[in-house]
Amino acid sequence: MFMTLLVRELRAHLLTYRFALSCCLLFVLLVGSATILGVNYDRRLDAFTETQLAREQKLAEATDFRTLRWQGTQQEKPPNPLSVFTVGLERELSRSVTIASRDEPTLGRSKFANPLFVLFPAPDFLYIVNIIGSLLAILFAFNAISGDHEDGTLRLVMSHPVPRHVVLLAKWAGGYLSLMLPLVASAVIGLLMATMTTSYSLRGSDVPAFMGMLGVAALYLSVFFTLALAASVHTRRSSTSLVVSFLIWVVWVLAIPNVAPIVARAVVQVPSAGSIASERSAIRRAAFSSMRRTRGMDRDQRDALREEAEAKQAKETSALMADFTRRLQAQVEAGTTMARLSPSASYVYATASLAGAGLAEFSALRVYIDRYRAEFADALDRIESDRRRQVQGIEDREERDEILEAPIDPDDIPVFSPPRVPLAQVMADGQTDILLLVMLNGVFFLIAYLGFLRYDLAS
Amino acid sequence: MLRALIVKEWLVSLLELRFLVCAGLCIVLGVISVFVLRADLSSRRAEFTHNQSEYLDQAREYGSYRQLQRQGMRVDRPPQSFQVLFYGVEKTLDRTAVVTDGFLPGFAGDLNTNPAVMLFPVADMLFIVAVVLSLLAFFISYDTVAGERETGTLKLLLSFPVPRDLVILAKWIGGYLSLALPFVVALLVGALLISSASDIPFTATDWQAFVMAAVVSLLLLAVMFSIGLLVSVRARSSSTAILTLLSLWVLLALVVPNVGPYLAEVVAPIPDVGQVEREIGLRTQQISDQYRTDWSSMRRRMRGLSRQERSELFRQFREQRAKLQVEVNEATSRVIRDFEIQLRRQTDIARQLTRVSPVASYVYASTDMGATGVRHEERLINSLRTYQRQFVQYVGEQAGEGSGFGGGGDEEYDIDTLPNFSYSAEGLGERFESRMVDTLLLLLFAVAFFMAAFVSFLRADVT
Numbered sequence: 001m002f003m004t005l006l007v008r009e010l011r012a013h014l015l016t017y018r019f020a021l022s023c024c025l026l027f028v029l030l031v032g033s034a035t036i037l038g039v040n041y042d043r044r045l046d047a048f049t050e051t052q053l054a055r056e057q058k059l060a061e062a063t064d065f066r067t068l069r070w071q072g073t074q075q076e077k078p079p080n081p082l083s084v085f086t087v088g089l090e091r092e093l094s095r096s097v098t099i100a101s102r103d104e105p106t107l108g109r110s111k112f113a114n115p116l117f118v119l120f121p122a123p124d125f126l127y128i129v130n131i132i133g134s135l136l137a138i139l140f141a142f143n144a145i146s147g148d149h150e151d152g153t154l155r156l157v158m159s160h161p162v163p164r165h166v167v168l169l170a171k172w173a174g175g176y177l178s179l180m181l182p183l184v185a186s187a188v189i190g191l192l193m194a195t196m197t198t199s200y201s202l203r204g205s206d207v208p209a210f211m212g213m214l215g216v217a218a219l220y221l222s223v224f225f226t227l228a229l230a231a232s233v234h235t236r237r238s239s240t241s242l243v244v245s246f247l248i249w250v251v252w253v254l255a256i257p258n259v260a261p262i263v264a265r266a267v268v269q270v271p272s273a274g275s276i277a278s279e280r281s282a283i284r285r286a287a288f289s290s291m292r293r294t295r296g297m298d299r300d301q302r303d304a305l306r307e308e309a310e311a312k313q314a315k316e317t318s319a320l321m322a323d324f325t326r327r328l329q330a331q332v333e334a335g336t337t338m339a340r341l342s343p344s345a346s347y348v349y350a351t352a353s354l355a356g357a358g359l360a361e362f363s364a365l366r367v368y369i370d371r372y373r374a375e376f377a378d379a380l381d382r383i384e385s386d387r388r389r390q391v392q393g394i395e396d397r398e399e400r401d402e403i404l405e406a407p408i409d410p411d412d413i414p415v416f417s418p419p420r421v422p423l424a425q426v427m428a429d430g431q432t433d434i435l436l437l438v439m440l441n442g443v444f445f446l447i448a449y450l451g452f453l454r455y456d457l458a459s
Numbered sequence: 460m461l462r463a464l465i466v467k468e469w470l471v472s473l474l475e476l477r478f479l480v481c482a483g484l485c486i487v488l489g490v491i492s493v494f495v496l497r498a499d500l501s502s503r504r505a506e507f508t509h510n511q512s513e514y515l516d517q518a519r520e521y522g523s524y525r526q527l528q529r530q531g532m533r534v535d536r537p538p539q540s541f542q543v544l545f546y547g548v549e550k551t552l553d554r555t556a557v558v559t560d561g562f563l564p565g566f567a568g569d570l571n572t573n574p575a576v577m578l579f580p581v582a583d584m585l586f587i588v589a590v591v592l593s594l595l596a597f598f599i600s601y602d603t604v605a606g607e608r609e610t611g612t613l614k615l616l617l618s619f620p621v622p623r624d625l626v627i628l629a630k631w632i633g634g635y636l637s638l639a640l641p642f643v644v645a646l647l648v649g650a651l652l653i654s655s656a657s658d659i660p661f662t663a664t665d666w667q668a669f670v671m672a673a674v675v676s677l678l679l680l681a682v683m684f685s686i687g688l689l690v691s692v693r694a695r696s697s698s699t700a701i702l703t704l705l706s707l708w709v710l711l712a713l714v715v716p717n718v719g720p721y722l723a724e725v726v727a728p729i730p731d732v733g734q735v736e737r738e739i740g741l742r743t744q745q746i747s748d749q750y751r752t753d754w755s756s757m758r759r760r761m762r763g764l765s766r767q768e769r770s771e772l773f774r775q776f777r778e779q780r781a782k783l784q785v786e787v788n789e790a791t792s793r794v795i796r797d798f799e800i801q802l803r804r805q806t807d808i809a810r811q812l813t814r815v816s817p818v819a820s821y822v823y824a825s826t827d828m829g830a831t832g833v834r835h836e837e838r839l840i841n842s843l844r845t846y847q848r849q850f851v852q853y854v855g856e857q858a859g860e861g862s863g864f865g866g867g868g869d870e871e872y873d874i875d876t877l878p879n880f881s882y883s884a885e886g887l888g889e890r891f892e893s894r895m896v897d898t899l900l901l902l903l904f905a906v907a908f909f910m911a912a913f914v915s916f917l918r919a920d921v922t
Contacts, residue, residue: 040721076733088578116833131713139705
């Protein structure tokens with residue numbers, strides 16, 4: 001029985017203008033976006049390779065360890081292949097970082113230099129599903145029951161010996177499938193398109209991540225589909241059902257997630273960049289105040305004093321930064337928690353972290369840069385002590401200088417490769433979001449089901 | 460006659476749930492957005508003033524002009540009053556610049572920021588008009604003609620001695636008013652909220668820009684409403700009309716403007732930022748290499764010289780270094796300027812490509828009128844560079860001949876007279892002139908689509 005109803009629903013959907021239009025729209029948008037972003041990825045990959053080569057060449061040709069210590073090293077993360085589908089924070093994550101052992105790490109210019117990139121969000125898979133997909137989901141379901149009621153087919157169907165839940169389930173499955181099939185097909189064609197036209201390819205853990213992105217999208221779209229279904233059960237006219245679902249859609253998709261982070265920024269205050277900088281310099285001054293009275297001390301005493309001061313400075317600075325990071329994290333979390341009132345936010349957070357371009361990735365990069373900085377300083381110290389050992393016993397100054405100032409082997413510098421947050425971790429972090437989406441699905445389906453059980457066919 | 464028709468249209472839409480929802484959304488979203496962004500702006504402003512004094516305190520602690528020159532002066536992006544309505548490019552995380560005597564400064568990013576804002580577009584007035592209201596315009600207009608044809612009232616109406624041109628005109632005016640009035644109310648409440656906040660200095664110019672931006676917004680709504688009317692006249696049924704309009708909305712408001720910069724990358728490629736950074740790195744390395752060789756050779760030559768001869772040698776060395784620095788600065792400036800010229804061209808091309816969408820034109824026009832758009836960004840960078848020249852000149856004059864081997868502090872180190880970074884937005888006339896094309900395009904679109912709807916309706920078959 002269910003199958004008969006399902007096939008009927010599917011057929012009814014396939015014949016509509018709505019289905020044809022949404023197929024075309026999804027196909028053009030998803031394939032077009034994957035192609036355009038694939039070209040962009042290709043360009044960035046080329047630029048990245050070039051930068052990498054140039055850095056190694058420079059190291060091998062002309063950089064000795066003193067220069068490197070002084071100038072630091074400029075590093076960047078390789079472009080993320082999944083950014084073709086979800087740009088997320090990639091624009092921030094892909095900046096170059098200059099890491100010197102003495103100064104604070106500084107970020108380079110955004111690789112997306114055009115200021116128009118700031119004005120408009122990227123037209124990626126995430127964006128298309130988040131806004132357009134959810135709208136289409138509503139369009140597919142808003143008249144599922146009320147429309148059939150209006151034209152009388154519902155009465156006809158119910159005159160057959162079919163349980164109501166089967167009718168509702170068939171309605172849900174038929175509409176949902178006719179929305180999801182073109183979407184998934186277009187996304188996969190988009191992937192193939194990007195792979196064929198550019199040097200793009202998904203490798204290793206990217207494939208399950210991509211599947212995960214499709215899965216979360218399916219869950220998210222189902223929320224809106226079920227919402228519109230519930231609205232169509234509880235309203236008599238399809239136009240009312242459309243208005244109600246549309247209202248909820250605007251608030252959920254266009255209002256809450258966009259307002260929440262700004263509210264959080266205004267409500268949960270963090271110390272400004274200026275205060276942090278001045279507190280750091282205060283710490284430095286306090287730590288080194290003991291160094292003022294070094295006259296009359298011998299070298300060893302002075303060195304001991306300096307080491308003590310440096311240790312004190314490092315300890316207090318890291319305490320300060322840890323406190324700052326904690327407060328920043330609290331601000332971020334306040335924003336995300338508030339935004340999670342809307343399934344759109346849950347969807348975006350979950351998908352962005354699956355793509356390795358989410359908020360977790362950003363904090364992970366911060367931690368990694370600190371670690372890399374320490375590794376870099378260690379590597380330089382190692383190179384220096386190596387060279388010093390080599391020159392021991394050599395009297396000739398020029399010969400010594402030649403060894404000391406010889407270029408560095410690029411392999412001696414640690415490789416900058418921020419680890420991707422592992423998929424298991426992403427899944428664990430994304431639990432809240434996925435649970436929220438599942439819950440909303442359940443709630444709306446229940447509302448639709450209870451409403452349909454009591455549905456009055458006569459009126 | 461026209462009046463009666465308009466009143467009829469207006470009353471019909473007033474009675475509908477749809478109208479109430481649209482009006483409510485428009486007013487509530489508008490007010491919430493201004494309210495939230497107002498709080499954001501005042502915290503931004505407080506942060507800006509606080510940071511400015513902190514940076515000055517830090518500069519005081521350097522203790523010598525040479526140190527100041529090397530470490531530089533930090534400058535934050537000044538918050539723009541208009542970001543309370545149009546956030547525009549102010550959304551960027553690149554907030555602080557360091558001005559030294561080195562190469563051309565620019566605002567740089569920071570890892571210690573909250574990136575959550577970058578995941579979603581900001582819900583400012585721009586977003587509300589460009590995305591939400593343009594959708595509502597379609598939502599209100601899709602059945603103005605198609606719906607009446609389905610219910611048969613159109614036939615009835617035309618059986619009276621009313622000319623068709625009046626009917627369609629009344630439909631346009633009545634429908635447009637039911638969209639524009641809630642928006643005007645939202646704007647007025649927004650204006651009230653802005654003027655009641657004591658810490659948002661909206662000047663007369665800002666208010667004029669506000670009015671201009673409001674007019675442009677109303678123009679966009681007129682364009683979108685006319686498109687809706689046209690589709691409604693031509694569509695066979697209202698459900699076809701709404702579906703067609705939704706697809707159009709997706710393309711015009713969500714896709715075309717966003718694809719622009721990506722397409723421009725293909726049409727007018729520019730060198731990668733990494734390449735530019737590399738070239739700059741090469742030039743700055745030149746100077747430090749030269750400095751090191753000079754320094755070590757000088758140390759060798761200094762052995763056995765008298766104190767006076769030493770300081771003479773040191774002076775020469777410093778002059779040489781200053782000359783080299785100037786050369787390198789020029790070379791890096793050339794690299795950066797070249798890049799910026801190409802970037803500007805690419806931005807222009809992206810704008811040309813996306814102007815097929817009235818929403819894109821609207822975004823360019825309104826952000827530039829509110830001085831939070833691309834032109835503002837360029838102007839900001841230019842004033843940062845002017846400030847750099849002032850800074851270098853000031854430090855140069857104050858340090859004067861100076862003495863000693865660096866290191867030590869200047870006895871009369873006093874930076875109270877150090878010029879402040881100041882940024883003033885573009886004049887209103889210039890803003891308007893620069894976005895004339897976009898405004899005219901919007902006007903043209905509005906007239907063209909209305910005419911198309913008009914002509915279609917005159918020839919339409921009402922049965």
